[in-house]
Amino acid sequence: MIDYRPVGAIGANCYIFSCPETKKAVVIDPGANSEALKKWIEDKGVEVEYILLTHGHWDHIGAVDKLREATGAKVGIHSQDADMLTNGNMNLSSMLGRTFELKDPDFLLEDGQVIQVGNLSLKVLSTPGHTKGGVCFLTPDGLISGDTLFQGSIGRTDLPGGSYDELIKSIKEKLINLPDDTIVYPGHGPESTIGREKRINPFLQ
Numbered sequence: 001m002i003d004y005r006p007v008g009a010i011g012a013n014c015y016i017f018s019c020p021e022t023k024k025a026v027v028i029d030p031g032a033n034s035e036a037l038k039k040w041i042e043d044k045g046v047e048v049e050y051i052l053l054t055h056g057h058w059d060h061i062g063a064v065d066k067l068r069e070a071t072g073a074k075v076g077i078h079s080q081d082a083d084m085l086t087n088g089n090m091n092l093s094s095m096l097g098r099t100f101e102l103k104d105p106d107f108l109l110e111d112g113q114v115i116q117v118g119n120l121s122l123k124v125l126s127t128p129g130h131t132k133g134g135v136c137f138l139t140p141d142g143l144i145s146g147d148t149l150f151q152g153s154i155g156r157t158d159l160p161g162g163s164y165d166e167l168i169k170s171i172k173e174k175l176i177n178l179p180d181d182t183i184v185y186p187g188h189g190p191e192s193t194i195g196r197e198k199r200i201n202p203f204l205q
Helices: 034-042 064-071 164-175 193-200
Strands: 002-007 012-018 024-028 046-050 074-078 108-110 114-117 120-126 135-139 142-146 184-185
Touching: 002 034, 002 164, 012 184, 024 034, 024 114, 034 064, 046 064, 046 114, 114 135, 120 164
Parallel strands: 024 046, 046 074, 074 108, 142 184
Antiparallel strands: 002 012, 012 024, 114 120, 120 135, 135 142
């Protein structure tokens, strides 16, 4: 099952994907509010095995190290974004006067990789464009799309490492062919579906 809440100054969505039978879980994009996130995990009664990142921007990574320390979870990010964890200029936090320089990831994500979460699994989809190493996570309950695809919009491509053409290619090759009823859980804002985005998203027409 998927549960989420917005965290931090610009409301990046943090997700918990968990197996109801085993209580194993992953946390995706813990961007801020580490104490509140730890309480959320405790209240759900889950055991976090992995912390997975859709990309390396500051608003999606801010609470990674504190959660890693609290849970013992392994942190995964795509190789193209791995340096963003440790470099405040690359993750853009230095622009805000509050530099995030975190520890290295424990492992690297690859396109097509399947990660087991109890009796469930999720699949890594490489979707560069917002960043070079942007990924989405396909689960039995929906697509966690990070800043690749939003309700009625797409991720920014005017930041370092961004490419509009690459982002559109990623969406059309990896996401739009998913079933229309696939729920899209984005990095910011409300959820949508693949079918709805095919109908109303101006960037996909």
